[in-house]
Amino acid sequence: MHDHPNVRAVQEALDIADALDGSGAPSQARILPDAVHTAAAAAAALGVEVGQIANSLIFNADGEPLLVLTSGAHRVNTAQVAAQLGLDSLDRATPEFVREHTGQAIGGVAPLGHPKPVRTLVDTALAAWDEVWAAAGVPQSVYPTTYAELIRVTGGTPAEVA
Template sequence: MTHVPTAAPEPVLDHPAVQRVAAALSAFGVRGTITVLDDAARTARQAAVALGVDPAQIANSLVFKAHRPGGAEESLLVLTSGAHRVDTVKVADLIGLETVERADPQFVLEHTGFPIGGVPPVAHLRPPATLVDVSLARYDRVWAAAGHPHAVFPTSYDELLRITGGQPAEVA
């Protein structure tokens, strides 16, 4: 069953994380409006069902622990199509890292300021290095999280590159 987004309930749009994303999007000149979903969309599949789109049109914001040669650890944001699984070995090799591993919820919250399921591509507490899945370029419109499991916004591949300063990459 497809759930079409309805009028935005005030609490979600007033949530501080969503407000932070809205301010960042406005500062970048993003025209897409934050949409509030009836149900939480913590996965690409859930978001796609709620929006009536293909899961490949969901730009998942996945946070990884990136280990630099010599042991330094930092966050890495990979914006990937909801149809893909990130190949961490490929990503590590691509950008010269020793290893890349999926971050735990506490690491994600500490580095981004957002909980898993609502991590947007922008407005992070510590702006991470970012890779943007080239497969998202196939679509005129993709959807990304807006700081809350019920909030998303429409964007495009080119806009994701612009607003994140991300690097195009084949991540799957």
């Protein structure tokens, strides 16, 4: 599974981000025995708290993709986020929209490794954890990271999203 094109793209993006920053060894994608399609399943598989899971959720923001990296401990308040961003609408994206803009399928969308940059919000609730886990391109692949690293590698904006 490390050879899957999506996992390779995510790992290459992590390697490049580390080379640019020079802060140490880049995170390494980990392949789990089974797919983890929910934050609860990922937390159980990793032996961590559900709040440490950084869900990568793609929304259709007035026709443009918006990636919200949110703590697995809560749901995105779409009305609140739309108001913060001055959007007319913020809707859950279709699987086709997600794949078009990320190259990845729902359940495995990573914060990076997309064909082109996606506007990103990073849930401030993730700052409570020293380590968080994000998907690495497919539903059975994850990698460890930090809140600060998520902001850095995605160019994301910290936001209250719940």
